[in-house]
Amino acid sequence: MVAGARRDDGRLPALCAPRFVGRDRELDTLGSALERTPVVVLIDGEAGIGKTRLLREFLASAAERGRRALVGACLELRVPYTLGAVVDAVRDGVDNVAGLRLSGLGGALRPLFPEWADELPPAPEALEDATAARHRLFRAFVEILGRLDVALLALEDVHWADEATLEFLLFLVSRRPQPVSLVLTFRRDEVPSASLLLRLASRLPSGTHLVRLTPEPLDVAETVSFVSSMLGGEYVSHEFASFLHARTEGVPLAVEESVRLMHDRADLIRRDGGWARRRLERIEVPPTIRDAMLERVQRLGPDTRTVLYAAAVLSGPVDIATLRAVTGLSEERFAAQAAEALGNGLLREDRQDRHGQWSFRHSLACDAVYDAIPAGERRAMHLRAGRTLERCFPAPVAQLARHFRLAGDVEAACRYTERASDLCVQSGDVATSALLLHSLVATVPLPAGALVGLVTRIQFQALSGADPYSAVIGALRSALAGQVLTPVERASVRFQVGRVLMVAGEIEAGRREILTAMPDLPPGSAETARARVLLALPLGNARPVSEHLRWLREAPPLTQPVASLDRLRLSVERAFALLMLGEEAGWAAALEIPDEVQDPQEASVVAIGHTNVGEEATRWGRYEEARIRLGKARTLAERHQLLDYLDSIASSRAHLDWFTGAWSGLAERAARLVDDDGGVRLKDRCEAALVVGLLLAAAGDREAAKERLRFAGGDDQQRIEAAAVLAQLYLGDGEVDEALRLTDRLAEVVVGGGLWSRAVEFAPARTAALAAAGRIGPATDVVNALERALGDRDAPAPQASLVLCRAILAEADGRLADAAALFARAADAWEALPRPYDALLARERSARCLLAKGREEDGLSLLSDVARGLSELGAHYDAGRIGRSLTAGGGAVLAVTRGRGRPGYGNRLSPRESEVVRLLVEGLTNRQIADALVVSAQTVASQVKSAMRKLDVTSRTALAVRVVESGLVVAPDPVAAPDPVAAPDPVAAPDLAVEPGLAVEPDRPPSGDE
Incomplete structure (x- = not known):
C-alpha cells in the first residue's frame, strides 16, 4: 500500500464509513408519511446522490419500531429479469411459506418459486385468459404480503424495472385499501419515455397518498x-x-x-x-x-483487483461462494483479498440478507470496474460465471444468456437466450424478449442457422431506439460474407436481410435481396411463402397491381412442415397484402384471423393483424369493420401486455375518428402521439401528425396545417394522403403549380398502377389540380383510371371519391346542373359511411352550384342546413365561413362552385385573384385585404404573386396599372373611400373576370380527404 498521511503517533489514518449527513428533512418526511395510511413514496435523484443510503437508514429505524419491510432491487437492463425485484424481495423475506397458511392462490406462485414447490398449495387450474392469469398471480403476491404482515415494499432502481414489475406496482396502488406502502427509488433521466413508471408517478388513482422526495447535493x-x-x-x-x-x-x-x-x-x-x-x-x-474509482482500483494488488472484476462481471448482489468461483482464486487467497476489498470500502456485505450477498456499493462503481477489465480476462470470468450459475436452482436463464453471450460460448448463449426469451414472452414482457434476442444477434458471430432462427423471432416493434435494424442487417451480411454456406442456407440468410430491410423502410433494397434469394429457397416452405407475401405488398416504386398479385396467385401450396406460429403469421400477412391490393378476397382471408389466442407470441401476430386489417378497412370505407378490428387489437394488446402496440392502435383509431367525425378530444389525443418522440414509433407519430394537420386545416389555420402535414410522411400511404391534403391547401391559396408539383410525384404510384385503395384522398386532389390548371383531358384520364381500377367493388370510400371526382370534372366543364347532382350523390355516399365532414362539404358545393344555376331558394336552404351541420360537428371555421357568405353584402349570397376542384383559368385571373387585385387597386394593404376576405395575409401574398406572374409584371404598382388598363378591374371613385372590412360582392361585380355561371367564395380549408 502507498504510504499515506500519518497521525501524530505515526499510524496511518483509518477511513471510516461516512456518517449520514444532510438528510434529516428527508428522513423526517419519510417517517411522517409512512406513519399514515399506506402511501407511495417516490425518491428521485441522480446517481450517487444518496437514495439508497436514505432508504437504508429509514428501513433501519422502521425495523426498530417493528414495521416489517421487504426490499428488492431492479437489475440493469443488460440482465433482464421479469418480476425479478418483487420475487427477490419476497424470497429474501420468507424463511418458510408452509406456515403462512396460503389459500389456493398461492399455487400460482409455483413457476416463480420452484424451490418452494413442496410448501405451496397445488397449482391452480390453468386460465385461458392471460389477463386473468396475471391478475391471479398478483393477488397471490398480495396474499403473501398480507400473511407476512408487511407494512412496506421498497424497490430500488425502478428505472430498470421490467414491465411486469411496474404493472404489479400499478396493481397494488389501484387496490382499495392499498395493501402496503411503497417506496421506490429511481433516476428520472434514465426512465424510458414509454415506461409505466411515468404513469405511476403522474397518474395515480384518486385518493392515493403520494410523497415525492428529491435529495439535494450537500452544501x-x-x-x-x-x-x-x-x-x-x-x-x-x-x-x-x-x-x-x-x-x-x-x-x-x-x-x-x-x-x-x-x-x-x-x-x-x-x-x-x-x-x-x-x-x-x-x-x-x-x-x-x-x-476516481478506476484510479483507486489500479492502486490495488492483482488478486484484489480480480475479486473486484468478478463482482463487476456478476453485476448484482452475489453470495460469497459464487463470487469466489468466478475469481478462480484459491480459498485462502480469495479470503484475504476479499477482506481487503471490503476494508477499502469498494465492496459491501449486506448482513441484513440471510444469504450474505456481496455487491458494489454503487452501480456506477460496478460499471467503472467492469469497463476496466481486460477483454480476455472478462471473457474467462463470464464463462466461469455461466458454468457456476448453471448449477443454481432455479436456473437464472437471463443471467446465463448474458454470461455465455459475453463469454463467446455461442451454443450455450443461444440456448439460454431462447429460454429466457420464452419466459419473458410467457409473462407478456415482449420488449425484454426482443432485447435479449437483439443483443445476442448484434454482438456474437453466430452460425447461419442459429442466426436466422433468432432474427425471425425478434419483435422489432418492441425495441426502443431510432435504429434497431442496422446491427441485425450487419450480422446477416457478415454471415453471407464470412461463412461457407449451401445455396439454401445462403438464400435463407439473404431472405432475412431483405425482410429486415423492408421492415426498416428500405423497400426497394429489401425487394432486391428477396428476389435474389427466391430461386434457392425451398419450394413449399414457410420462408418461400412469406417471401412471396412480402413481394406482393405494393410498397416502394410503382408497379402494376397485377405484378404484385402474381406473387400471391402463383404461390405453390405449403409442402413442408410449418410451425403453428409461422402458419398464423402467413395467414395474417396474406390477408393484409390482398386488402392493400384492393382484392375483396382479402376479407375472406381476414375472417381466418382468430379473435382470441393464448400464446403471447401468437397474440402479438394477431394484434398486428387486426390493426393492419383495421387500417385497410378505413381505406376501403368499411368503418364499422375498422372499429371492430382496432378494438380487438387493443383488447389483445392490453390482455397480453403488448404495450408497444398500443400507440400504433391509437394512431389508427385517431385517423378513423377523424373520418367518422368523432372529434371530441381528438386533437389532444393526436398531439400526444406526435409530441412523444421517444416512446412512439415514427410511423405512428406521422399518422397522428396527419390527423393534427387535418384538424388544423378544418380550424382554418392553414399554415400550421401545412407544417404538420409536411412531417406526416412515414410510409407510402401517409405520404400520399399528406400530399393530397397539402395540394388542396395550395389550391385554396391559388398556388396551382405547387399543387400540381405535389401530385405529379405520386400520380404514377397511386393511379398509374391501378392501386385504387390509395386513391380515396389523392384522386380528388389530383383531379382538382389538373382542372385548376386547365388540363381537363388529363383530369378526365385520372377519373377514368380510377373507375377502371375500382370496378364494382364493395369499397364505399373509393366509390364516393369517384363520384366526387366526376362532380369536380362537371364543375370545371361548366355543367353546373350535373355538378350539383353529382356533389349531392357524393354527399349521400359519404354520409352513409358515415363521413360527416366530407358529406357536408360536398353538400355545400352542391348548394353553390344550385345558386350559380339560379336556383337561389334551394341553394340558400341547403347552405343553411350545411352551416348548421358543420357547427354541430365542431367545424366552426367552415360554419362561420358559410354564415358570413350568407350575410355578406346586405344579404347577398356569395355563391361558389369551386371547392375541392377548381375550374381551369390558364393565364387568366381566377375569381379569387380578381377579388384580391380589385382590393389592391382600391389601396388596401395585404393585411386589410386578408381581413376583408377572411383569409391569411400569406394567402393574399400568394394570390398577388400569382396574378403578377400571369400578367407578366414585377411590382404591385405595375399590377394595378395593368389590370385597370386592360379593363379587368375598374379604378375606384377617388371620392368614395373603400371599406376595409366589408367583404366584396363578386356576384354583383361585372368587372371581375368570372366565367359564365361561376361566382366566388372566400377561401376555405380542405376537407378530410383533400
Whole structure:
C-alpha cells in the first residue's frame, strides 16, 4: 500500500464509513408519511446522490419500531429479469411459506418459486385468459404480503424495472385499501419515455397518498461534516472542504470516493490540528466518480483487483461462494483479498440478507470496474460465471444468456437466450424478449442457422431506439460474407436481410435481396411463402397491381412442415397484402384471423393483424369493420401486455375518428402521439401528425396545417394522403403549380398502377389540380383510371371519391346542373359511411352550384342546413365561413362552385385573384385585404404573386396599372373611400373576370380527404 498521511503517533489514518449527513428533512418526511395510511413514496435523484443510503437508514429505524419491510432491487437492463425485484424481495423475506397458511392462490406462485414447490398449495387450474392469469398471480403476491404482515415494499432502481414489475406496482396502488406502502427509488433521466413508471408517478388513482422526495447535493458545511466523519470525527479545513465541494458538486458518493482516492495517494496531511490536503495548488481530483474509482482500483494488488472484476462481471448482489468461483482464486487467497476489498470500502456485505450477498456499493462503481477489465480476462470470468450459475436452482436463464453471450460460448448463449426469451414472452414482457434476442444477434458471430432462427423471432416493434435494424442487417451480411454456406442456407440468410430491410423502410433494397434469394429457397416452405407475401405488398416504386398479385396467385401450396406460429403469421400477412391490393378476397382471408389466442407470441401476430386489417378497412370505407378490428387489437394488446402496440392502435383509431367525425378530444389525443418522440414509433407519430394537420386545416389555420402535414410522411400511404391534403391547401391559396408539383410525384404510384385503395384522398386532389390548371383531358384520364381500377367493388370510400371526382370534372366543364347532382350523390355516399365532414362539404358545393344555376331558394336552404351541420360537428371555421357568405353584402349570397376542384383559368385571373387585385387597386394593404376576405395575409401574398406572374409584371404598382388598363378591374371613385372590412360582392361585380355561371367564395380549408 502507498504510504499515506500519518497521525501524530505515526499510524496511518483509518477511513471510516461516512456518517449520514444532510438528510434529516428527508428522513423526517419519510417517517411522517409512512406513519399514515399506506402511501407511495417516490425518491428521485441522480446517481450517487444518496437514495439508497436514505432508504437504508429509514428501513433501519422502521425495523426498530417493528414495521416489517421487504426490499428488492431492479437489475440493469443488460440482465433482464421479469418480476425479478418483487420475487427477490419476497424470497429474501420468507424463511418458510408452509406456515403462512396460503389459500389456493398461492399455487400460482409455483413457476416463480420452484424451490418452494413442496410448501405451496397445488397449482391452480390453468386460465385461458392471460389477463386473468396475471391478475391471479398478483393477488397471490398480495396474499403473501398480507400473511407476512408487511407494512412496506421498497424497490430500488425502478428505472430498470421490467414491465411486469411496474404493472404489479400499478396493481397494488389501484387496490382499495392499498395493501402496503411503497417506496421506490429511481433516476428520472434514465426512465424510458414509454415506461409505466411515468404513469405511476403522474397518474395515480384518486385518493392515493403520494410523497415525492428529491435529495439535494450537500452544501459546504455538510461536506465538512461528511468528510470529518470519514476521518474519525476530526477537524477538516474549510479550504479542503470547499475544494472537494467544488470538484464533486456536493454529490455524496463523489465526495466519498474523492476522499478515499486522496487517502490512497497520500494526499491528506495533518495541519493546524486537523486534516487538510497536501499540494492544494497542484494535485487534481478526477471530476467523475468513474475516474476516481478506476484510479483507486489500479492502486490495488492483482488478486484484489480480480475479486473486484468478478463482482463487476456478476453485476448484482452475489453470495460469497459464487463470487469466489468466478475469481478462480484459491480459498485462502480469495479470503484475504476479499477482506481487503471490503476494508477499502469498494465492496459491501449486506448482513441484513440471510444469504450474505456481496455487491458494489454503487452501480456506477460496478460499471467503472467492469469497463476496466481486460477483454480476455472478462471473457474467462463470464464463462466461469455461466458454468457456476448453471448449477443454481432455479436456473437464472437471463443471467446465463448474458454470461455465455459475453463469454463467446455461442451454443450455450443461444440456448439460454431462447429460454429466457420464452419466459419473458410467457409473462407478456415482449420488449425484454426482443432485447435479449437483439443483443445476442448484434454482438456474437453466430452460425447461419442459429442466426436466422433468432432474427425471425425478434419483435422489432418492441425495441426502443431510432435504429434497431442496422446491427441485425450487419450480422446477416457478415454471415453471407464470412461463412461457407449451401445455396439454401445462403438464400435463407439473404431472405432475412431483405425482410429486415423492408421492415426498416428500405423497400426497394429489401425487394432486391428477396428476389435474389427466391430461386434457392425451398419450394413449399414457410420462408418461400412469406417471401412471396412480402413481394406482393405494393410498397416502394410503382408497379402494376397485377405484378404484385402474381406473387400471391402463383404461390405453390405449403409442402413442408410449418410451425403453428409461422402458419398464423402467413395467414395474417396474406390477408393484409390482398386488402392493400384492393382484392375483396382479402376479407375472406381476414375472417381466418382468430379473435382470441393464448400464446403471447401468437397474440402479438394477431394484434398486428387486426390493426393492419383495421387500417385497410378505413381505406376501403368499411368503418364499422375498422372499429371492430382496432378494438380487438387493443383488447389483445392490453390482455397480453403488448404495450408497444398500443400507440400504433391509437394512431389508427385517431385517423378513423377523424373520418367518422368523432372529434371530441381528438386533437389532444393526436398531439400526444406526435409530441412523444421517444416512446412512439415514427410511423405512428406521422399518422397522428396527419390527423393534427387535418384538424388544423378544418380550424382554418392553414399554415400550421401545412407544417404538420409536411412531417406526416412515414410510409407510402401517409405520404400520399399528406400530399393530397397539402395540394388542396395550395389550391385554396391559388398556388396551382405547387399543387400540381405535389401530385405529379405520386400520380404514377397511386393511379398509374391501378392501386385504387390509395386513391380515396389523392384522386380528388389530383383531379382538382389538373382542372385548376386547365388540363381537363388529363383530369378526365385520372377519373377514368380510377373507375377502371375500382370496378364494382364493395369499397364505399373509393366509390364516393369517384363520384366526387366526376362532380369536380362537371364543375370545371361548366355543367353546373350535373355538378350539383353529382356533389349531392357524393354527399349521400359519404354520409352513409358515415363521413360527416366530407358529406357536408360536398353538400355545400352542391348548394353553390344550385345558386350559380339560379336556383337561389334551394341553394340558400341547403347552405343553411350545411352551416348548421358543420357547427354541430365542431367545424366552426367552415360554419362561420358559410354564415358570413350568407350575410355578406346586405344579404347577398356569395355563391361558389369551386371547392375541392377548381375550374381551369390558364393565364387568366381566377375569381379569387380578381377579388384580391380589385382590393389592391382600391389601396388596401395585404393585411386589410386578408381581413376583408377572411383569409391569411400569406394567402393574399400568394394570390398577388400569382396574378403578377400571369400578367407578366414585377411590382404591385405595375399590377394595378395593368389590370385597370386592360379593363379587368375598374379604378375606384377617388371620392368614395373603400371599406376595409366589408367583404366584396363578386356576384354583383361585372368587372371581375368570372366565367359564365361561376361566382366566388372566400377561401376555405380542405376537407378530410383533400
